[in-house]
Amino acid sequence: MESFPPMSADFPAGPALSDAEAAFLQVPEAERCRAHLKYLTSLPHVAGTPGDYETAEYVLNQFKSFGLDAVIQNETVLLTAPVEAASAKLYSADGTTLVYAAALSEDLLDPTADTPYRNHSFLGYSPTGSAAGPLVYVNYGSTEDFEYLVAQGVNLTGAIAIARYGSIFRGLKALNAQTHGMAGLIIYSDPSDDGYAQGQLYPNGPWRPESGIQRGSVVFNSLCGGDPGRGVDKCGIPLEDLIPSIPVLPMGYGDAVQFLSHIVGAPAPASWQGALPFQYNIGPGAFARIATNNTQYTTDIWNVVAYINGTDPVEGEDYVILGNHRDAWVYGAVDPNSGTAALLEIARAYGVLLQGGWQPKRGLVLTSWDGEEYGLLGSTAFGERFADDLILHAVAYLNIDTAVMGPQLWVTLVPSLLTHFRQTAALVKDPVTGNPLSVEWDGSYDIMGSGSDYTVFLDALGVASGDLLFGGAYGVYHSVFDSFNWMETQGDPTFQYHEACAQIFGLVGLRLADARILPFNYTEYAYAISTFYLPQVQQLATDAKLPVDFTALTNAAQQFASGASKIMSRVEQAYNNPNYNVVDLNSRLFLAERQFTDPNGIINRKWFKHTVFAPDRENGYDASSFPGIVDMIRTGNATLAQQAITSAATALSNVGTFLSY
Ligand SMILES: [Zn+2]
The missing domain is CATH 3.50.30.30 (Glucose Oxidase; domain 1)
Incomplete structure (x- = not known):
């Protein structure tokens, strides 16, 4: 997997901790993460099996016990x-x-x-x-x-x-x-x-x-x-x-x-x-x-969804989604239930804040997906079922799959969210070194391919997405040995990294829900496109000796960069002016990601609509940047490659226009 450096080793400090945020950070507890993991890994819970349903009921009852509105949503799948x-x-x-x-x-x-x-x-x-x-x-x-x-x-x-x-x-x-x-x-x-x-x-x-x-x-x-x-x-x-x-x-x-x-x-x-x-x-x-x-059979699987309503009269309709899958190949202590344990502690912490009178500006949706292991079944069904609403109102989709295999913070995201993740990392401590996580993590990130539940949100709907985990030495992926004992003897014996994961991931969500100005950074996005993604795809065409013209795309990348700097200067004005009307600004900040999509999709795999990110067609895990162009360069068809360039250029130029208001 290719990893990209941030635009700068430094980043601007974010807002100081609010009262709600400070209270939030106090809540997650390692011991409770341990107890959740112990229960969830006490039985195999392959998607669609009785063990899976038991874990769905467990998560539902936990959500409800924290005072959240929660339901099981059935989806019928193969x-x-x-x-x-x-x-x-x-x-x-x-x-x-x-x-x-x-x-x-x-x-x-x-x-x-x-x-x-x-x-x-x-x-x-x-x-x-x-x-x-x-x-x-x-x-x-x-x-x-x-x-x-x-x-x-x-x-x-x-x-x-x-x-x-x-x-x-x-x-x-x-x-x-x-x-x-x-x-x-x-x-x-x-x-x-x-x-x-x-x-x-x-x-x-x-x-x-x-x-x-x-x-x-x-x-x-x-x-x-x-x-x-x-x-x-x-x-x-x-x-x-x-x-x-x-x-x-x-x-x-x-x-x-x-x-x-x-x-x-x-x-x-x-x-x-x-x-x-x-x-x-x-x-x-x-x-x-x-x-x-x-045997091939049709059955129900069970997403569990908890809702916290936003209270802002206008922006309260918008919401941030935090998701983790629950189904495992056997016990799934690391993949995915370290993430489930963290998500449950986040849910409890949000519940504590609500009981203390917290009124989140935007909504928060916590989701326990099913059927991820078979091919992102539960999250995709949800994404397609609620597509119209998600396109209008989803501020971001935040994913934790595996949450903890060791001590190193690994981040995968769209570049517009990088600053926000770094600012949040500065507020949470590494439990072993005591340093802020922003010291332990240098800000480098992977781009989003596939292999987890963000795929429908980013690739099909154009919802800005991010994913994090604490990585480390992990050799028991998808085996029976991905067990509670593995976690307790190898991965996170004290469960402190589970607690840290709940803190950083929950705070990333909480800040997005409560922010007066949404913490998206389009300058970082424009930098990544012009510095990395665009030169890479041009090099691929050169290496393939394919006669295609990138002028439209390089121009569009400049338009995007200029839109990015315009909106970021508006963000600065708004920060300095408490009376600035931020409603339009915020909606542009999160809806801009939608403009990267082409409604016709990528040539020959039209379900993927995002023109900048998709899983590499030949790899499946790694991402391609400008995937439609990469696909067509590989086929050697210059006409179709040119068509894909036009599609990406149109999208980039649309984003640029959308941000320049
Ligand atoms: Zn997983």
Whole structure:
């Protein structure tokens, strides 16, 4: 993931803490975060299962006990679940002699992780099927990896791919494998990525033990967000083109070592070598049979939503959303329920303020999403259901998925929110060093791709979004070992970082709700576009030797920059003049993000409307800036690339005009 520096190491101090803010910071408690996490991780709660419903009721009852109006909102979606365990068997090259049958089961290493789910090694939206063929190692299974294999003349048709996790979203590995005529796919966790090459293995350390399996969804997430089965009118792409047609299964490296060590053929390039103790070969060589037996079914999932009404006669209709998903692949202590624990402490703190007479200027909406793990199902359903209202009134969408895996603050956001996050970080202390978080965090940030619930808000609706977490050494992602015991022995034994997360994230929301002048900074946005995003996409076109003309976009970027400096000078006037009418100013400050969208969407993936940010089509996790242009440069079609430039230029120029009033 590429990270960008802020415009300046310094940033202007924000307003001093208000009484409500100072009171807010006193409320979150580490011990209460611990208790929430303990409950939430006491049972597996995969989306749509009874355990998931229990956690929904828990969150609902907690919200209500804090004095908030809260409801469960059902959404009907398409899910998959294993009917019986998948199998993967290795044979001699002629396919006659069984060499090894994979266990596909996670060991009992943890007293808080004893559940039949440790045998649920499956991937969401993998079809039921079986495949047999020679085994080919495809590295990460990325576009470039397959280009290399094709260039080497490796016969992929009818073969079984074995890909390591990492680099790109797992669903896109499946898409690439099936596009190249492969019959099935094994995705395994290489110890180079999150196992022993990184450090001590769980339970002695934070990294993935050999039986640890990374579950996950294999939906083609960069083509559309949300339930892939909800109908072609939403995505413009039918279900069968959004999920794999070949069986796909996940594997730990305790099993994968057998499969990989038996592959013969040409040695894999140096950059393809993992940390298992032998030379990785490409194959084809050994012979494999894999089978999956999954059921595809329609069911309800449960978003839990709490509302705090705004009280300003005009701006009270606007609201700030704070969201976290609740569903997990098994227990989800880190991903996502560290975030749920923090969100519940934020809800309690807001409740305490309300009881003390606090009247927030704008509304606050707290959301516990369901079905995120399958493909952002709950948040996307909410975003589409309430699109009209969100477009008019959502000031910002703030996301915490994983909240705590360690001590380092990591921030992902649209640049207009960067100053606000830094100013807020200056008001919250790192629990270990005692420094303000703005000292621990240098202000660098990632841009928003996909992989969490902000996607519908930013990419489809144009709502300014931000996400934060405390990062660290974390090797048990989507395994049974992402458990309460992992958190208590590795990630955050004192739960102080949970408390700090509730403080900073809750304060980011509270400030946006109460601000007299919304703390958006468009100068930072304009700087990022002209300094990073625009030169990058121009370089990509140059490298591709594609004859396209960027004049319209460079002009539009200047228009945007000039609009940005105009509105920021109005912001300054308003700060200095208590009688300044801020209503129009505020609405422009938050509605400007909408103007980045093109109603027609990005070419060939029209669900994505934002012209500056979307998940990279070939990566799925990382963001592309100017994604429509990047997509069309990669196809080599200059006419369509020019069309995408026009679309982005129109949007940027619209934002510039909108900010210049
Ligand atoms: Zn998550």
